[in-house]
Amino acid sequence: MKPVALITGAGRRFGYELANDLLDNGYTVFAHYNSSKGGVEKLEQQGAIGLQADFSDTRAIDNMIDQVIAQTGQLDLLVNNASCFFDNHTVDASDDALAAVYQVHAIAPYKLITGLQALLANANDGLVINITDIYSERPSTNYIAYCGAKAALANMTLAFAKALAPDIRVNAIQPGPILFLPEHDNQHRQQVLAETPLKVEGGLQPMIDTVKFFRDNPFLTGESIKVDGGRALNI
Numbered sequence: 001m002k003p004v005a006l007i008t009g010a011g012r013r014f015g016y017e018l019a020n021d022l023l024d025n026g027y028t029v030f031a032h033y034n035s036s037k038g039g040v041e042k043l044e045q046q047g048a049i050g051l052q053a054d055f056s057d058t059r060a061i062d063n064m065i066d067q068v069i070a071q072t073g074q075l076d077l078l079v080n081n082a083s084c085f086f087d088n089h090t091v092d093a094s095d096d097a098l099a100a101v102y103q104v105h106a107i108a109p110y111k112l113i114t115g116l117q118a119l120l121a122n123a124n125d126g127l128v129i130n131i132t133d134i135y136s137e138r139p140s141t142n143y144i145a146y147c148g149a150k151a152a153l154a155n156m157t158l159a160f161a162k163a164l165a166p167d168i169r170v171n172a173i174q175p176g177p178i179l180f181l182p183e184h185d186n187q188h189r190q191q192v193l194a195e196t197p198l199k200v201e202g203g204l205q206p207m208i209d210t211v212k213f214f215r216d217n218p219f220l221t222g223e224s225i226k227v228d229g230g231r232a233l234n235i
């Protein structure tokens with residue numbers, strides 16, 4: 001049987017490239033998206049199974065879990081990647097945005113891990129990888145809710161690693177400046193790179209390589225790896 005992966009936020013950027021890589025490496029991929037339908041449609045052309053869910057709606061999370069359980073008896077890899085990068089102004093202007101930050105980064109991963117636990121345990125070496133942030137340990141004052149939610153995900157990584165062993169491994173990746181957003185101007189980019197010892201935007205391949213590192217190391221659980229060019233040293 002082909003290994004099975006579920007990637008959340010697979011419609012663009014890191015989630016999309018990771019899903020592509022897993023498809024190329026023989027995985028059956030469940031590709032979740034919220035609004036990036038076009039990206040998942042490309043993945044579906046390569047055999048992926050698209051799943052739409054807005055994680056700000058808990059019922060949508062439950063429905064997605066039911067769809068996965070109905071289509072597979074095992075899950076080898078769950079990557080909790082979905083994220084809404086909202087700053088203080090965004091969440092101060094909208095309670096819905098504030099709630100979404102915790103729904104997407106904490107409630108959805110919690111419900112996916114617990115709801116798919118039996119499928120992960122059916123795999124030979126079930127693995128959960130939570131995508132947190134270097135700011136989950138040293139918060140930014142401009143993204144207070146986001147950093148708090150990522151910190152919750154980081155903490156749950158430790159708890160689930162302890163609670164689900166030895167059947168399921170749970171680890172985290174803490175990205176730094178891997179890929180700027182289109183709206184990030186040159187001034188912001190230069191400032192971030194000035195604070196990054198390796199002085200470059202990391203790109204997505206180091207993240208994909210780190211997923212593979214966790215996949216290939218069955219003795220790792222409860223671990224978190226920074227993929228940040230050293231930027232955590234300066235925040």
Ligand SMILES: NC(=O)C1=CN([C@@H]2O[C@H](COP(=O)(O)OP(=O)(O)OC[C@H]3O[C@@H](n4cnc5c(N)ncnc54)[C@H](OP(=O)(O)O)[C@@H]3O)[C@@H](O)[C@H]2O)C=CC1
Nearest residue numbers: 009011013014033034035036054055081082083175178179
């Ligand atoms: N890019 C970087 O430099 C850094 C990234 N990270 C983390 O790495 C991971 C990947 O980063 P990146 O690719 O830039 O992430 P993105 O900002 O591109 O977001 C990832 C995905 O999250 C999904 N998402 C957002 N809101 C919701 C929602 N309400 N319900 C369901 N899904 C939702 C989006 O789905 P859709 O597009 O379908 O709406 C999107 O595809 C993220 O967890 C991010 O926090 C951390 C530090 C730095």
Ligand SMILES: Nc1nc2c(c(=O)[nH]1)N=C([C@H](O)[C@@H](O)CO)CN2
Nearest residue numbers: 083084085133176177179180181192
């Ligand atoms: N969901 C996202 N989270 C984060 C992003 C992103 O693009 N999407 N980017 C960062 C970095 O700070 C980077 O943009 C450099 O400023 C943090 N989290």
